Amino acid sequence: MPKLTIDGQEVEVAPGTTVLQACEEVGVEIPRFCYHERLSIAGNCRMCLVDMERSPKPIASCAMPVGEGMVIHTNTERVKKAREGVMEFLLINHPLDCPICDQGGECDLQDQAMAFGRSGNRYHENKRAVEDKYMGPLVETAMTRCIHCQRCVRFTEEVGGVEDMGALWRGEHTEITTYLDKVIESELSGNVIDLCPVGALTSKPYSFTARSWELKKTESVDVMDAVGSNIRVDARGNAVMRILPRLHEDVNEEWISDTTRFAYDGLKLRRLDTPYVKKGKSLEEAAWGDAFAAIKKKLKDVKGSEIAAVIGDLADMESMVALKDLLGGLGSKRIECRQDGTALEAGVRASYIMNTGIAGIEEADFLLLVGTNPRFEAPLVNARIRKATRKNGLKVANIGSAEDLTYKVDEFGDDATLLKKVLGGRHELSKALKAAAKPMIIVGQGALRRADGAQVLKAAHDIAEKYCVKEGWNGFNVLHTAAARVGGLDLGLTAKGGIEAIKADAEAGKLKVVFLLGADEFDTSALKDTFVVYLGTHGDEGVKNADVILPGAAYTEKSGTYVNTEGRVQRTAKAVFAPGDAREDWTILRALADVLEVKLGYNNLGELRARLVKLAPLAATLDTLVPAEWADFGAEGDVAEGGFGPAIGNFYLTNPVLRASKIMAECVEIREGNAEEATGTHG
Amino acid sequence: MANLIEKLFSSPIFTWWNSATFGTRLYTSRKGVKVGEDKEGNIYYREKDGKRRWVIYKNGPIEASRVPAEWHGWLHYTVDTPPSEQPLPTKSWEKDHVPNLTGTAGAYVPPGSQRAGGQRAASSSDYEAWKP
Numbered sequence: 001m002p003k004l005t006i007d008g009q010e011v012e013v014a015p016g017t018t019v020l021q022a023c024e025e026v027g028v029e030i031p032r033f034c035y036h037e038r039l040s041i042a043g044n045c046r047m048c049l050v051d052m053e054r055s056p057k058p059i060a061s062c063a064m065p066v067g068e069g070m071v072i073h074t075n076t077e078r079v080k081k082a083r084e085g086v087m088e089f090l091l092i093n094h095p096l097d098c099p100i101c102d103q104g105g106e107c108d109l110q111d112q113a114m115a116f117g118r119s120g121n122r123y124h125e126n127k128r129a130v131e132d133k134y135m136g137p138l139v140e141t142a143m144t145r146c147i148h149c150q151r152c153v154r155f156t157e158e159v160g161g162v163e164d165m166g167a168l169w170r171g172e173h174t175e176i177t178t179y180l181d182k183v184i185e186s187e188l189s190g191n192v193i194d195l196c197p198v199g200a201l202t203s204k205p206y207s208f209t210a211r212s213w214e215l216k217k218t219e220s221v222d223v224m225d226a227v228g229s230n231i232r233v234d235a236r237g238n239a240v241m242r243i244l245p246r247l248h249e250d251v252n253e254e255w256i257s258d259t260t261r262f263a264y265d266g267l268k269l270r271r272l273d274t275p276y277v278k279k280g281k282s283l284e285e286a287a288w289g290d291a292f293a294a295i296k297k298k299l300k301d302v303k304g305s306e307i308a309a310v311i312g313d314l315a316d317m318e319s320m321v322a323l324k325d326l327l328g329g330l331g332s333k334r335i336e337c338r339q340d341g342t343a344l345e346a347g348v349r350a351s352y353i354m355n356t357g358i359a360g361i362e363e364a365d366f367l368l369l370v371g372t373n374p375r376f377e378a379p380l381v382n383a384r385i386r387k388a389t390r391k392n393g394l395k396v397a398n399i400g401s402a403e404d405l406t407y408k409v410d411e412f413g414d415d416a417t418l419l420k421k422v423l424g425g426r427h428e429l430s431k432a433l434k435a436a437a438k439p440m441i442i443v444g445q446g447a448l449r450r451a452d453g454a455q456v457l458k459a460a461h462d463i464a465e466k467y468c469v470k471e472g473w474n475g476f477n478v479l480h481t482a483a484a485r486v487g488g489l490d491l492g493l494t495a496k497g498g499i500e501a502i503k504a505d506a507e508a509g510k511l512k513v514v515f516l517l518g519a520d521e522f523d524t525s526a527l528k529d530t531f532v533v534y535l536g537t538h539g540d541e542g543v544k545n546a547d548v549i550l551p552g553a554a555y556t557e558k559s560g561t562y563v564n565t566e567g568r569v570q571r572t573a574k575a576v577f578a579p580g581d582a583r584e585d586w587t588i589l590r591a592l593a594d595v596l597e598v599k600l601g602y603n604n605l606g607e608l609r610a611r612l613v614k615l616a617p618l619a620a621t622l623d624t625l626v627p628a629e630w631a632d633f634g635a636e637g638d639v640a641e642g643g644f645g646p647a648i649g650n651f652y653l654t655n656p657v658l659r660a661s662k663i664m665a666e667c668v669e670i671r672e673g674n675a676e677e678a679t680g681t682h683g
Numbered sequence: 684m685a686n687l688i689e690k691l692f693s694s695p696i697f698t699w700w701n702s703a704t705f706g707t708r709l710y711t712s713r714k715g716v717k718v719g720e721d722k723e724g725n726i727y728y729r730e731k732d733g734k735r736r737w738v739i740y741k742n743g744p745i746e747a748s749r750v751p752a753e754w755h756g757w758l759h760y761t762v763d764t765p766p767s768e769q770p771l772p773t774k775s776w777e778k779d780h781v782p783n784l785t786g787t788a789g790a791y792v793p794p795g796s797q798r799a800g801g802q803r804a805a806s807s808s809d810y811e812a813w814k815p
Binding site for chain 1: 806807808809810811812813814815
């Protein structure tokens with residue numbers, strides 16, 4: 001542990017830390033542009049110069065590892081002059097267009113020029129001008145403003161795992177570019193906007209729509225995938241203007257995927273803002289009372305066994321509880337949360353969560369992917385796997401059809417029977433799993449959606465039990481694609497036969513009424529002759545055969561509890577109000593219960609959450625990982641030959657919000673046009 | 684009866700805001716010398732052998748903002764030559780004088796107000812509703 005002195009304070013830090021990090025530990029702020037904790041060190045902006053005793057020149061603190069007995073000064077006249085000089089050099093070519101720049105108000109260069117720069121300008125020459133680059137529908141460029149910190153280049157290469165960005169020419173003529181105006185083909189490309197310390201890379205959909213100081217910031221959680229990325233929703237008036245990541249080391253670090261960041265325009269398109277009731281053949285606008293009356297009239301002579309409900313992918317646990325209690329009051333227990341038909345069962349929690357946790361991937365030394373494509377199903381899990389492969393030498397093997405995961409993968413083919421062979425112990429994979437200290441297996445929804453999903457789950461369980469479950473380490477993981485799924489399973493919302501049985505019963509006329517809680521990911525044509533009550537946010541698949549439509553609130557418009565794929569309970573916050581007559585989902589169900597004369601026993605969110613905790617005790621453990629007990633699950637039997645299908649269709653179109661979004665539609669068009677070779681994004 | 688009361692109350696004996704009061708008319712007939720008229724028909728007077736200058740409003744309510752700029756100058760002793768004798772130079776871009784419209788149908792209403800028909804410009808809080 002080297003000891004060093006910084007501004008008279010003695011500090012002991014771990015070997016390998018840089019001087020800049022050591023300064024941060026004692027609370028001395030060093031200005032920087034190119035240095036970023038999560039990226040490799042470049043040392044090219046020179047803003048972090050500090051004085052070191054016995055060194056003839058100031059040193060770049062971000063690139064200098066600490067040494068025993070170092071004496072660092074950060075407040076000498078020479079450091080001040082060095083910073084002023086560097087800032088002056090940076091501003092030689094940086095345009096003074098802050099009033100028309102989108103970064104204005106949240107710009108590192110602006111702030112540091114104020115704090116560390118000179119007050120005047122001594123240069124009268126013309127400034128350099130650089131042509132703007134095209135980087136796709138998400139990233140707007142103004143390359144004249146670029147200060148060549150290379151953070152974006154390092155990010156796309158190191159975290160994103162694509163080599164789409166780079167620098168051309170040298171010296172003053174350096175230009176950051178995507179080669180030949182190529183789109184950045186990464187699912188994390190939006191993060192370069194946050195990384196850019198100046199206004200060279202800004203958000204295209206957000207450009208010139210708002211200023212950072214006009215926005216009301218709400219800390220929330222994302223529901224576009226099952227990762228549960230922590231986000232900040234920036235709203236002005238009743239509109240979500242942008243979504244930014246929030247720091248959470250164990251979930252999303254400080255990145256978010258493009259769907260999370262840019263889906264917000266879908267919150268303003270195709271919205272359900274008033275109840276509808278089917279009259280004759282067409283849906284007509286109705287008042288809340290009329291919609292409830294229509295449901296009551298229908299339910300009058302319907303038995304409890306003829307009622308079912310399907311939970312959608314974006315539903316919060318509160319509305320699930322309200323729906324469960326409402327259906328319970330009507331005499332039905334048939335609620336299904338697995339609308340994609342996977343073979344997961346409620347009961348054993350270890351069977352449907354990521355037991356290792358997302359951060360746990362960094363501890364693992366061997367990873368087996370089974371029927372999953374984390375790059376599209378959960379880009380941040382994929383980024384974590386890539387980080388582990390780079391930093392800890394994690395070896396990744398794949399059974400499934402996933403391609404191009406941005407890191408080296410040993411392919412073993414797309415055949416489910418391989419699982420049995422691995423279990424046999426003679427296979428190459430068995431040996432690798434056995435040799436590993438902390439092996440992991442990630443089972444995707446694609447693997448569990450097969451007809452023999454339960455057998456696949458059992459095979460995965462047996463492999464995990466044989467190799468991956470050890471003292472203090474559970475390497476069995478299920479990667480979900482829907483934000484609501486784990487919450488639904490925690491509440492035990494599974495019905496016998498699953499979604500297929502509901503569809504079959506509806507077609508056979510055994511089901512008279514079906515409630516859809518934002519369920520849009522299955523074919524509702526089977527419910528044509530059934531009375532369908534759709535409670536949701538967007539006019540999507542679910543409304544096609546609906547008889548009564550009740551407009552609900554989207555994830556930015558309510559405080560809802562979600563459980564992510566690793567079993568972490570998190571809560572969204574209300575950033576804006578739901579549009580028009582739409583209401584928060586649980587309040588709709590509570591009002592409907594009154595009309596149907598069902599006693600739910602709660603009148604406010606607090607009471608509802610108390611009921612939620614009673615049904616699923618883990619819902620009280622906010623933002624904590626509770627280790628799940630290992631047990632037996634899955635169904636004995638043979639696994640049929642054949643591969644695993646993809647768990648999701650198009651990455652940009654996985655839920656009604658994304659499908660309504662124009663930005664996402666543009667992304668689909670451009671990615672499909674650009675990459676004709678299979679990327680897995682083909683819908 | 685009501686009609687009579689209305690008439691009585693709108694007469695110059697009781698009100699001063701519909702037309703010049705009785706006293707003003709008497710004073711004008713005794714001492715006033717007509718100086719000129721503006722576009723709206725308001726008549727401007729000055730005292731026969733004194734300093735006083737005043738206006739009798741015609742064709743509308745007694746409302747100080749109905750005095751146009753050129754006559755306002757004369758009325759307030761900014762200039763001594765009345766604009767009827769020596770009109771002020773006007774530019775092509777000058778607009779006609781408009782009195783204060785507050786309380787009338789022509790009053791300003793902000794864009795998007797219900798009184799302006801409720802039509803407002805698009806805002807970022809707008810959403811597009813789904814229609815069946």
